[in-house]
Amino acid sequence: MVRSSDDNEKKSLVKKLKDVEISVPIVYGNVAFWLGKKASEYQSHKWTVYVRGATNEDLSVVVKRVVFQLHSSFNNPIRAVESPPFELSESGWGEFEIAITLHFHTDVSDKPLHLYHHLKLYPEDDSGSLSVKKPVVVESYDEVVFAEPSEGLFARVQNHPAVIVPRLPAGFSLPPVPAEDADKRKRVDPKDNPLTQWFTNFSEADELLKLAAARQQVTMNLCIFI
Amino acid sequence: MDAKDILGLPKHSLPIPQEKKSRPHKDSQRKPDGISREVYALTGGVAPLMPSVDVNQLKKRHQPENEKITWEWLSFTSSARKDDLKLYHWVRVVNGTPPTGDYQFAKYNKSVDVIKYTDEEYEKHLTDPVISRAILIARAPSPADVSSHPLVKEPYNITQEIERKRALSMVLSQTKHQERKDADAAQDAELAITLNASPEHMEKTTAPVETGSPSNIQAASGVAPLMSMADNAAAAAASLRSLRVYLRTYALDQMVQAASSSAGLRTIKRVEQFLQELKVNLKPKVPTKAVCAEHLELRKEILTLLNLQKLLQNKEEGSSYREGSYTETPDTPKRLQRGIDQDRTFVPDSVSFGAISTERVGKRDQKRKGPGREAPSSPAQSNKRPRKLKTTDSHQENRNQY
Numbered sequence: 001m002v003r004s005s006d007d008n009e010k011k012s013l014v015k016k017l018k019d020v021e022i023s024v025p026i027v028y029g030n031v032a033f034w035l036g037k038k039a040s041e042y043q044s045h046k047w048t049v050y051v052r053g054a055t056n057e058d059l060s061v062v063v064k065r066v067v068f069q070l071h072s073s074f075n076n077p078i079r080a081v082e083s084p085p086f087e088l089s090e091s092g093w094g095e096f097e098i099a100i101t102l103h104f105h106t107d108v109s110d111k112p113l114h115l116y117h118h119l120k121l122y123p124e125d126d127s128g129s130l131s132v133k134k135p136v137v138v139e140s141y142d143e144v145v146f147a148e149p150s151e152g153l154f155a156r157v158q159n160h161p162a163v164i165v166p167r168l169p170a171g172f173s174l175p176p177v178p179a180e181d182a183d184k185r186k187r188v189d190p191k192d193n194p195l196t197q198w199f200t201n202f203s204e205a206d207e208l209l210k211l212a213a214a215r216q217q218v219t220m221n222l223c224i225f226i
Numbered sequence: 227m228d229a230k231d232i233l234g235l236p237k238h239s240l241p242i243p244q245e246k247k248s249r250p251h252k253d254s255q256r257k258p259d260g261i262s263r264e265v266y267a268l269t270g271g272v273a274p275l276m277p278s279v280d281v282n283q284l285k286k287r288h289q290p291e292n293e294k295i296t297w298e299w300l301s302f303t304s305s306a307r308k309d310d311l312k313l314y315h316w317v318r319v320v321n322g323t324p325p326t327g328d329y330q331f332a333k334y335n336k337s338v339d340v341i342k343y344t345d346e347e348y349e350k351h352l353t354d355p356v357i358s359r360a361i362l363i364a365r366a367p368s369p370a371d372v373s374s375h376p377l378v379k380e381p382y383n384i385t386q387e388i389e390r391k392r393a394l395s396m397v398l399s400q401t402k403h404q405e406r407k408d409a410d411a412a413q414d415a416e417l418a419i420t421l422n423a424s425p426e427h428m429e430k431t432t433a434p435v436e437t438g439s440p441s442n443i444q445a446a447s448g449v450a451p452l453m454s455m456a457d458n459a460a461a462a463a464a465s466l467r468s469l470r471v472y473l474r475t476y477a478l479d480q481m482v483q484a485a486s487s488s489a490g491l492r493t494i495k496r497v498e499q500f501l502q503e504l505k506v507n508l509k510p511k512v513p514t515k516a517v518c519a520e521h522l523e524l525r526k527e528i529l530t531l532l533n534l535q536k537l538l539q540n541k542e543e544g545s546s547y548r549e550g551s552y553t554e555t556p557d558t559p560k561r562l563q564r565g566i567d568q569d570r571t572f573v574p575d576s577v578s579f580g581a582i583s584t585e586r587v588g589k590r591d592q593k594r595k596g597p598g599r600e601a602p603s604s605p606a607q608s609n610k611r612p613r614k615l616k617t618t619d620s621h622q623e624n625r626n627q628y
Contacts, residue, residue: 023474023515109471141512143474147467164515204514207507211520214504218527225534 013152013175022146022154023164024062025054028100029139031198032121035091036132043091045121048195049098050087054141054202056193057162060084062108062144069099085193095119102144107153113144141202151175294321304328306335356382417461455526458484475509478518485526493532500528 032047039045051066053059066086070077071094079088100115120138123130143164146153155174157163168174296319301312305328317324343352359382362375400408462484466477486494498508506524510517 025514104471111471113471113473115473143513143515145466145472145474145477147470147472202512204512204517207510207512207517208520210504210506211517211524214501214506215520215524215527217504218524218531222527222531222534225538 014150016148016150017154017168018148020148020154020166020168022149022157022166023143024059024146024162025141025143025164025202026059027052027054027139027141027199027202028115028117029137030098030117030119031135031137031195032119033135034121034130034132036130042093044093046089046091047119047121048087048089049100049117049119050085050195051100051102051115052085052087052199053162055161056196056199057160058084059086059162061157061160061162062104062146064103064105067101067103069101071096087195093121095121107150107156108146115142135198137198137200139200139202295319296322298324300324302329304332306332413458413461417457417464455485455488458487474513474515474518478510478513478522481518481522482525485522486529489529489533493529496532497525497528500532501525 028049028051030047030049032045034045035043049068051059051063060083063084063086065080065082067078067080068088070079070088070090073094074090074092081088096119098117098119100117102113102115104110104112117140118138120136123136151174154165154168155176158165158174298317298319299314300317301314302317303310303312319325459481462480466472466480486497489497501508501524506521510521513521
């Protein structure tokens with residue numbers, strides 16, 4: 001399909017792709033370091049709460065800004081982060097629930113998405129002695145699903161490493177979208193961020209295996225009834 | 227001795243007669259003049275510390291010297307009385323002239339004018355529903371004052387009220403079954419709306435409405451009384467699509483709920499227990515699209531398995547009443563079945579055949595089907611299947627025969 005007029009192009013940009021979903025795997029959580037000798041009663045830990053791409057990819061392709069809402073005892077408890085890395089560091093002594101709101105670019109969504117993370121400073125096991133070197137890390141994996149994205153959005157993100165896009169049926173042509181400036185596209189270099197070494201590597205393989213085994217088991221049981 | 231010390235009693239009995247003597251002395255000394263001994267004792271036996279009322283503060287009655295005051299027992303009349311009854315009381319007479327005027331308490335004789343009406347009068351003049359509203363408005367100093375009064379704000383509309391009350395009583399008297407049907411109807415309506423009534427869905431939604439349902443929801447077009455699991459899933463998927471942006475974990479949650487909608491709370495708990503025994507996380511740690519799909523399928527399969535087991539159990543319990551023992555050919559499927567449900571079954575006496583006692587149940591654990599495969603035990607479900615073998619077969623059972 002060749003689109004000749006500008007109007008047609010604009011229309012196709014917003015046209016929704018039915019039965020198509022694109023997803024962005026994210027990980028959110030916190031890393032907390034005990035301050036050891038430098039710890040005071042009210043500032044015993046230094047922690048960072050964040051939202052990152054599951055493979056450390058740049059989320060700003062879809063995320064415009066992230067707002068972290070901290071405990072009311074903090075000054076200006078509502079903190080907005082306008083550019084990646086979408087993280088917030090603070091020092092304190094208490095564990096509490098942080099409300100994380102993802103705001104997307106206008107062509108992605110006009111509604112924000114809410115996540116909740118319980119800040120963890122102390123290790124699970126009481127016996128675990130507090131160490132200044134090794135932080136407490138708690139992360140959660142999830143995927144943001146964009147159902148029936150517009151053609152324009154699809155075209156914009158289809159080659160971005162942070163986004164999982166399905167293969168479109170052969171012969172389907174998307175409207176041309178200005179290619180993202182390679183320099184502009186800030187790829188969060190893992191070397192730049194000191195926290196990267198503590199991030200968990202989430203792999204679906206293990207879980208898939210367990211699920212497959214479980215399903216097999218149940219199926220065998222079900223055979224009896226046939 | 228110590229007790230007497232504590233109580234403060236005299237240690238020796240000798241001083242007592244002395245005390246007795248001294249006490250009456252004391253009393254007679256202290257007795258005041260003017261009032262009797264007992265009365266004095268009422269105030270505590272001692273003179274008051276302070277006078278309760280300062281005598282100087284009391285008003286002196288003014289009795290001018292020129293006036294002669296006498297008190298006379300005279301009769302009087304009261305305007306409050308309708309008869310001529312003459313009563314008597316003490317009157318303060320000044321210089322021989324008695325006081326004039328009405329009885330001082332006559333002014334308090336007030337009465338209330340109560341309006342009485344008969345039933346006919348009421349019906350004729352007073353049953354206008356508009357009247358109270360009119361009164362309120364008429365009495366109000368200004369329209370603004372009265373406009374917030376509920377009567378004025380919403381004028382009474384009798385037909386609307388009758389309808390409203392009828393609907394309300396129907397809603398209140400809904401049974402649980404009808405409530406569920408209503409919820410299904412609402413879901414279907416939502417589904418129809420979000421999918422813009424595409425052709426295939428029109429079919430599903432044009433089933434006739436059951437007249438029993440008092441729902442006031444005007445569904446897009448009639449609604450099937452009970453939605454199947456597939457319908458629930460479709461509805462859930464539709465609502466997710468309408469969200470446009472959502473988390474995968476949220477989506478999985480919705481789908482799981484849709485799939486378990488027909489199951490009771492207990493069944494859902496059993497599914498979760500089953501999952502735990504299979505070493506599967508109730509909420510996947512890495513919820514990718516594939517993982518979520520597998521998880522959902524697994525849950526649905528477990529649900530099916532549990533439902534089938536329950537169905538079989540019910541069926542067997544039902545049919546067991548009818549006949550005596552019928553020999554089940556001890557073919558492999560039944561054996562396998564027993565191998566799998568190796569929980570402590572409670573076999574009610576009325577249902578068990580042969581001389582198989584329930585203690586044998588423990589031995590079932592030995593029979594596991596196939597090498598290496600571990601059948602999950604589901605302790606939650608007590609499978610009450612009666613064993614339908616003859617006594618002789620029981621011995622064979624205990625030996626693994628595969």
